[in-house]
Amino acid sequence: MKIATWNVNSLRVRLPQLEQWLASAKPDVLCLQETKVRDSDFPVAAFSANGYDVVFHGQPSYNGVAIAARGALTDVMVGLEGFPDEQCRTLSASYRGVRVASLYVPNGTALDSPRYPYKLEWLRALRAQSARWLSCYPALVLAGDFNIAPEDKDVYDPEAWQGSVLVSEPERAAFREITAGGFTDALRVIGGEDCGFSWWDYRAGAFRRDQGLRIDHILLSAPLAHVCERCYVDRNARGHVRPSDHAPVVAEIAWPSAGA
């Protein structure tokens, strides 16, 4: 089973290249973030035409998450329990025995912004939710844009980023607490030391200079981590004309998929 996550930064704008990517990469499951489209406008037909079931939770302008799969998605759940959130950032569903969560963690804006404590509270709620999920879904994937670079090696210029949102110690501690609950950071552990970055700023030729961050993650519970064969960033997508600023992260897992 091939599971991917991609922050598309507007599904409307990226739909043609997303369809191309589905046709070439052929993921079994794709988690999307920053769809920026209200549910009534979601392009369901583009997914079904390519053989994908899709569930979504969106709003205009900001945020928005979705999950597409080559077969039926069931037991769809919106949001995090006990954490009412008007921002559309969390969607989860089951596919062939795997529970998949598509997550768009708040950015935080800056350490002195009101959005920063919101981010930390959101992460606390995710940690509690991931423990609950794990107790009923042993095969669990937390995939998405975490807006956290877990270590300095996930940052092209750690000194320049010091003291900034995405790299601050409280965020990194929150990330470690989530993984310590029973998850493997697949890109780092299975993808290896040279797994690279997943996001590059649109400005200043950041992608060309490989000045990026690793902030998109696939966290696998133990039954999936044990059979994960590959995990990598598909950098080609970032080099596309009019790209998203994020590239897809892909995990290949020895788990029965639709074609098996």
Next chain:
DNA sequence: ATGGCGGCTCGCAGCCGA
């Protein structure tokens, strides 16, 4: 160098992102 780019909106300027 806090801007640079890009996407969004009851748009044409200001917001948010990372």
